[in-house]
Structure formats: structure tokens, C-alpha cells
Amino acid sequence: VAVRAVVLREGRLVVDEVPDPVPAPGQVLARVLACGICGSDLHARDHLDAMIDLQRRTRPGGPGLDATRDLVMGHEFCAELVDGSGGTLRSGTRVCSMPISVATGSIQALGYSNDLPGAYGELVVLDEALCLPVPGDLPTELAALTEPLAVGRHAVEKARLTRDDVALVLGCGPIGLAVILALRRQGIGPIVAADYSAARRALAERLGADVVVDPAATSPYERWEDLAWPPEADRTNPLVRLLGPQPRPGVVFECVGVPGVLAAITRGAMRDTRVVVVGVCMETDHLEPMLAIGKELSLQFVLGYTPDEFADTLRALADGELDAAPLITGQVDLDGTPAAFAALADPEAHAKILVRP
């Protein structure tokens, strides 16, 4: 038996038949209903070798990807059990799951493993223990956003927020937008969001940013600092800055992930700013430690989410606490997926595209 999937093969995405995935003990078979296209997948298509090299260095001893073998990506999914295991996991149940498997005795990243195909295909196998039923009336498209929204939730969790924080979100791609949703859910504000794309700024505003900034026209740091300082403070006077009323605490979410952004934040940030680095910069970057020292900045690098954060995000979607629908800007079938990857290069056109196999 064979099923259709979008396969990454020698640097190109092709739609092809692949072997039917077979669940091991502790796993269940599921039909993919929707799967979001993630920026990491775009990166993997173009730079798989660099990604494999980093994977080897960050997780030595892990299974590791083989660039010469087929890879089915896709890790932001909602699926329907073909073959349930009883209890709440009956056949036909819609589920979300963290894209990982441990049931076969090693750690496999679903969507980044040659042995555990991801959700850009008709069928997946999932660890039974990780399957979370999707609450009854939550649309499948929204359930498929659980994974990227959990990333934003986790970043906000790691920011050690206080009620007084003034937040700056740099980059309004899906991750920056997920951070804005998570901040808004926690009642943090004002939120300043910056992106060069007008469409992305409009989305940021719709999802909860109080102020949006085009960095080509205005310094995001100045807008943010204006909101943090008491209006009466004379910030031009160093003595007032030292002894006068202090600004509200500042937190910056780096959701861009290209070299140079950390250095720019170091130059632009207020004293004592907590910087949460969510954007994944794959290249070596530079930093002027002396500037960071002078301001006593902190940089918190973050990745992924905890099982609790993932489950809580699905629940929050179901309870209407996260109004994430505007994130979805397109839906395609498997045959339309390679073109969707290309379309995502234009931030004016798209934020999140879902694949519906």
C-alpha cells in the first residue's frame, strides 16, 4: 500500500507515493487533516546540510537526518485517528500532538526524521501517549495552529514577565504574531510590533499589537522607549536618568533570526532589558559584549515548548482565548504545496498556509 506525500528529495519538493507508515506498539495511525507550513521547513528545503550539521552538534548521539534519503516534513498538524486505541482515542477522533516520538525507544522528530514521516502526507503515526483530543467544536484549521502558538506561549513564559512590562516584538512572521497573541492573552501591554511588511503590520495590529512600526521609517526602539518612560522625565539629562523616576521594564522578543539583529537590539535596547531570542539564526552572529554589559541586558534563547504549554495552547484555542484565525492566509492540497513554499517568500502575500492532504 502507498500513500501520497510531499517529499523533500535532493533539495526539491516533489509529490510522490511513499510507503504506508506502520504504527509500532504505543503508536496510532492517523489521517492528516491540516498541517501548517513552518519557516523552518522553508529553511530545511534550501539548507538541509547546514541544518544536519547543527543537529549533529547540538544533539550528539541523536538519530540525525540523512540528506541522501527522502524526507517528509510537516510538524504543525491536526489529524484524525484511523485506528484508535480505545478510551478517548477512538477511530475518527481528531487529535493534536507534539511532533515527537519516543515509542520506538529513540527520540524521533516528526517531520525532521527519515524514519518518522511528517504531516505533509496523507497518513502519520503518532505516539498514543502524546495525542490530545481536539475539543468538539474547535475548527481543524485552528487546531493545526497549536504548535506554532505554543512556541509563542513558551517564549512569553521564559520572559519572566511582570505586569508593568512594555513589550517590543521584532518581526511579525507567524512566530512574532504568536508572541503577540500570547502577550495579549496574559494582559501585557502596551505591545509595540515592528516589521518591514505592511501586511504583517496589519496582521500584528489585528492580533493585538497596540503600536506597529515600519523600521524603514521609524526606530522601533524609540517608539517603545517613549512608552516606557514617564512622560515628564527629562531623558536627555543623565543625572535625571540616574536619579529620577525610572522607565517601566522592557522586554524584547527577537522573532527575525538573521545575523545582526542581536547587535542592533544591543544598541537599541533600554537598560535592564530582557531579550527573548525566538528567531532562529542559523549562522554565526556577532555581538559587542561591552554594550550589553553597560546596559545589563539579558538574552534568553528559547526553543519549542513544554508538554504543558502545548496542551494549554490547544485548550486556549478551544476556549476562544486566542483569536488566531487571521494568521491563516491560505490553504492548499498536497499538489499545491511546493508552490505554497514559494509563495511564503512574500510577506505581503502570506503568513501561515495550511496543507490539507
Place this chain on the structure above:
Amino acid sequence: VAVRAVVLREGRLVVDEVPDPVPAPGQVLARVLACGICGSDLHARDHLDAMIDLQRRTRPGGPGLDATRDLVMGHEFCAELVDGSGGTLRSGTRVCSMPISVATGSIQALGYSNDLPGAYGELVVLDEALCLPVPGDLPTELAALTEPLAVGRHAVEKARLTRDDVALVLGCGPIGLAVILALRRQGIGPIVAADYSAARRALAERLGADVVVDPAATSPYERWEDLAWPPEADRTNPLVRLLGPQPRPGVVFECVGVPGVLAAITRGAMRDTRVVVVGVCMETDHLEPMLAIGKELSLQFVLGYTPDEFADTLRALADGELDAAPLITGQVDLDGTPAAFAALADPEAHAKILVRP
């Protein structure tokens, strides 16, 4: 009237007569009893232009140093009031003070200002509001350590320590040693300390490190990680690492301050490590964000201390909570100061040298 001082003039230290410092309203005149030589002063002697450039960029609008004018450095001091202001600040009272002045309406860094001479001279003027009397029987030499020990105290404060932390101190110069003293005072342990110098390692052990490591022979990260993991954990098995008992939380204090150390920490640190950057790296440094992301590291850059931390450090010295005497490896007069700067280049010979004008 003129007094003698060690002057930095055109990149060289010379002992010369300088104008008698005159207190402004709110300031008091004091005779310097002892002043420690700080690594920053060594750096300033050789790289004053680079330091001025950074000062301009980190504190725009500040007074700024002028490399063409004389500079009297020295900011780790204990002094005796020549001319008290009454109350507890009578003539003859020994005092410590944060090396800063705001009494003249601008912020002056004592020891890094052309207008406010530092304590490598016979006399200084101090802000009355910042003078802390030295408790009766605390030796002057130890009181003069208040400033560098407050730096260690502050670094430990910013580390968000938990009782479970396993600490790694990289670099056992005066700042690394101050961090060890502050950790020990808070009951944190085990403490692993690393330095290439045998003399510095011996000092680290004497001041409270539980394990000392020569990085030329042994990886400090491995020794530290061994202490953090439960002995029974099979750390070679990725699945055990994910699902098994987790290591105690790790904190690293970077007290070296040369390019490449942050990158090495990023490679060597355990997951979730908090890195406190106390070492002052004056040059642009590089970083692989992807490795830091994979481990969810945090980097907290720190500088100086708060007024409370400074006062608390003086009190702790007086109460015998900080056994700092071994830090002092030499004492010189003003004429011996230029040679003491040279001697500090050898970590086997010295940690902290005090100038006794």
C-alpha cells in the same frame, strides 16, 4: 598647594604633583589610605582610546574622558576624612564610597574622570551622601576590597540563584574570586572554578571553591556537569536525558572577558544554563545563536552594583562573613604603582595589589 598622585599621561603612568582637589558643596575632602588596582585600570592604561569610544557609545551625553588630559585612576578605596561634615562624618573617620559623584550636577566616575581624580593619589573629594563609615575594627586593607567584592555580590544577585544550583566560575582573577566569595556566603555549592594559573586555582580553593580545574588538562564543563547529574543517570542515552531524572540547575559566571569565551560556554554548557557575564570583553565577539537556542541558554550581562549591594558588602566584611584577606597579594606606595601595574600581568604572582599613598 599640590599633592602627589599616579597620573596616566599619554599612555604612561607617572608619579607627579597634581592640583589639590577642592570639595564642592555636598562633597568632603579625604586622605586616601588604600586603593586596589583594578583590571579595568590596566586596560585603560593600554587602550584608553577604545575605552573612551565605548563610553561615548554607551553613555551618550555623559561627560566623557579626554585622552589628551591627565587622568588619575583608582576607584577601589578606603579613605579618611580630612575635613568632616559633622555627625558620623567627623574628621578622621574612615570611609568607603561608591566611586561616583553627582554633587556637582553631573555624573562623574571617580577614577575615570579628568575632573574628579581617583584614589591613586594622596587626596580625593567624595560626595558626602555616598560616604559609608568603616566599622571600627575592620582593617583598612579589607575595607578597600568593598568595591570589587560588591561586583561579585551583584553578579551573584543577578544570577537568580536557587539552592540547588551547581556553579561554574570561569576565570579566577579578582572578580572570579569575588564571585566565589559571594556564592559561598549564600551557601551555594558545589562551586567549580577554572583558571590556567595554579596560584589562582589555589586562591580559589582557599576562598571557597569545592573543585578547581586547569582547563589545559580537564574540561571545566565536564567536571561541572558530572556534579550536576544524578550519578545513576545514563547520560549517553538521549531518551534517558529527555525522560529521566534531570540534572541540578547550572549557572556559569564568565569572569574572563576575552573574545571566544561566550562561544566556548555556548558549546560547553548544559541545557537551561544561566550564564552571568561579569568579564568585560571590550572587543566584538561572536556567537552561534543556534547552539544557544538548542540549549535554551540565558546570558545575563552585569555591571557594577547597587548602593544597597555596596553597603551590604562593607557590612559583611566587617561582620567576618567574607574572608577576603587572601585576595591581597601585595601593597605598594605611589612610587611603586607603575611597577605594580606591570607585576599584575603575571597571574602566578598577584591577585590584588593595594596602593597605599
